[in-house]
Amino acid sequence: MAYGLPSIILVRPRNPLNIGAAARAMANFGFDDLRVVAPHPPVWAEALRAAPGAERLLKKAKLFATLRExxxxxxxxxxxxxxxRRARALPAQSVKGLRPRAAGAVVFGPEKSGLSAAxxxxxxxxxxxxxVADCPSMNLGQSVAVFCWELVRAGPQPFREGAPAAVDDLERIIERCDQALARIGYRGLMDPQVRRNRVRRILLRRGLLKGEAGMLYEILRRILDKPVWGPKP
Amino acid sequence: MAYGLPSIILVRPRNPLNIGAAARAMANFGFDDLRVVAPHPPVWAEALRAAPGAERLLKKAKLFATLRExxxxxxxxxxxxxxxRRARALPAQSVKGLRPRAAGAVVFGPEKSGLSAAxxxxxxxxxxxxxVADCPSMNLGQSVAVFCWELVRAGPQPFREGAPAAVDDLERIIERCDQALARIGYRGLMDPQVRRNRVRRILLRRGLLKGEAGMLYEILRRILDKPVWGPKP
Structure with a gap:
């Protein structure tokens, strides 16, 4: 990983040839970190068998049960x-000129359905x-190839100031938020899962630095440490 | 073909999935003209059967016996x-920023061997x-996808002045050259086919306009029309 190329994450891929093709494109452009979420076991076994030019990358690919992990x-x-498919609540951009941060990730959904709301x-x-409008959906392996090409196309990326927060940092903050809300006896109209997703989205969208995440977490910890607040849990 | 996107030409493709994938990538980016040179008949039949999202393009693809045609x-x-593979006599460039002329063509060789010298x-x-150096060879379908993406990436191309000459125009000139050389009784040390390739390369490399090709052809025609020259054929 010469200059912080992102991880490529395939979520529930269905076709072993697509997995092999994605790994091959990664290898062509120097990508090193393939992660696969919940592949169907026979699909994964077959992908490992037939992947010309990408054996090394597939063998060291990391498997996860959920995208969260x-x-x-x-x-x-x-x-x-x-x-x-439909307008999303997330900010959208074209791949053109894309240069993600170090330790970033680009996530590809299952071939037929794409990524779920979860x-x-x-x-x-x-x-x-x-x-083009009348043929919008790309083949998974080809989509990975175009992404990888576009991500290396511009060459090395300048370093950014400050280490960005990782998803784990954000999750710890969200968990503390939940605990704090429970502690003060908060009962909102919003479904707790929807609320967590919104908080997560706010944090993700702001490009939080690691130091900032630590500060937010510490604030929430101190709030929770005050035993005098509201009704006892 | 919104703004003169080039033809995509596959020479002797061996894998039906690759043909389908190439057509799919073309459809994704609005390419319209697929040409296939000497596909193995069962391979072509299978490609036609299984090409999700690219049926229309494959059905109207043009088949040729040779790249020349x-x-x-x-x-x-x-x-x-x-x-x-090896250094070539041809001028080489990166695909980055590639914007070929109207009625151009991008040619892809067979999966294993690449394009022949012929x-x-x-x-x-x-x-x-x-x-990257340790995994240089791309999958055919993915290579076509990256080319198609790169070719549309910059958006519409400004018009060029003067219509460029087509390969057929060049071949007529080369043929007349041969006839003229035969007429004057020329016996060079060079193999005639090598000489023809060199002449072709000179003409191809200069970006000859249609009017210029017409002029060269006319000059050669007039030379040949003079019956007083050299020994009779």
Whole structure:
């Protein structure tokens, strides 16, 4: 990983050839970190068998049960979408000129359905390859190839100031938020999961630095440490 | 073909999935003209059967016996290569920023071997996708996807002055050259086919306009019309 190329994450891929093709494109452009979320076991076994030019990358690929776990240490998580399905709540951009942060991740959904709303909750933005209106949906392996090409196309990226917060940092903050709200006996109209997703989205979208995340977490910890507040849990 | 996107030409493709994938990527980016040179018949039959999202393009693809016929009406013919094999006599460039002329063509060789020297004789230049040194060779379908993306990436191309000459115009000139040399009883040390390739390369490399090609052809025709020259054929 010469200059902080992002992880490529495939969520529930269905076709072993697509997995092999994605790994091959990564290898062509120097990407090193393939993560796969909940692949169907026979699909994964077959992908490992037949992947000319990408054996090494597939063998050291990391498998995860959920996208949440796959992005735990990632700082900027971008979902890919052909944007034809429906307008999303996330900020969207074209892949053109894309240069993600170090320790970032680009997430690709299952071939037929794309990423679920639950998966999108862990993504800070959507990136799409601008395709023509009457054939918008790209093949998974080809989509990965175009992303990888575009990400290395501009060459090395200048370093940014300050280490960005990883998804795990954000999750700790969200958990503390929940605890604080429970402690003060808060009963909102909003479903708790929807509220958590909104808080996560606010944090993801702001490009939080690691130091800032630590500060927010510390504030919440101190609030929770005050035993005098509200009704006892 | 919104703004003169080039033809995509696959020479002797071996894998039906790759043909389908190439057509799919073309459809994604609005490319319209697929040409296939000497596909193995069962391979082509299978490609037609299984090509989600690219049926229309595959059904109207044009088949040719030779690359010579496939590029007859094309003006700028670019060969693709991963550049790892050997240094070529042709001018080489990166795909980055590539914007070929109207009625151009981008030619992809067979999966294992790449384009032959005979095929390269009809190409005016080589374009490659810069890949990493230890995994230089791209999958055919993914290579087509990256080329198509890069070719539309910059948006519409400004019109050029003067219509460029097509390969057919050049071939007529080369043929007349041969006849003229035969007429004057020329016996060079060079193999006639090598000489023809060299002449073709000179003409291809200069970006000859249609009017210029017409003039050269006319000059040669007039030379040949003089019956007083040299020994009778």
């Amino acid at each position: 796959a992005v735990a240490d990632r700082t900027e998580v971008l979902a890919t979408s052909c944007m034809s 998966d999108l909750a862990y993504c800070g933005g959507i990136v799409s390859i601008p395709t | 496939a590029v007859a009406d094309r003006t700028e013919v670019l060969a693709t290569s991963c550049m790892s 095929d390269l004789a009809y190409c005016g230049g080589i374009v490659s996708i810069p890949t």
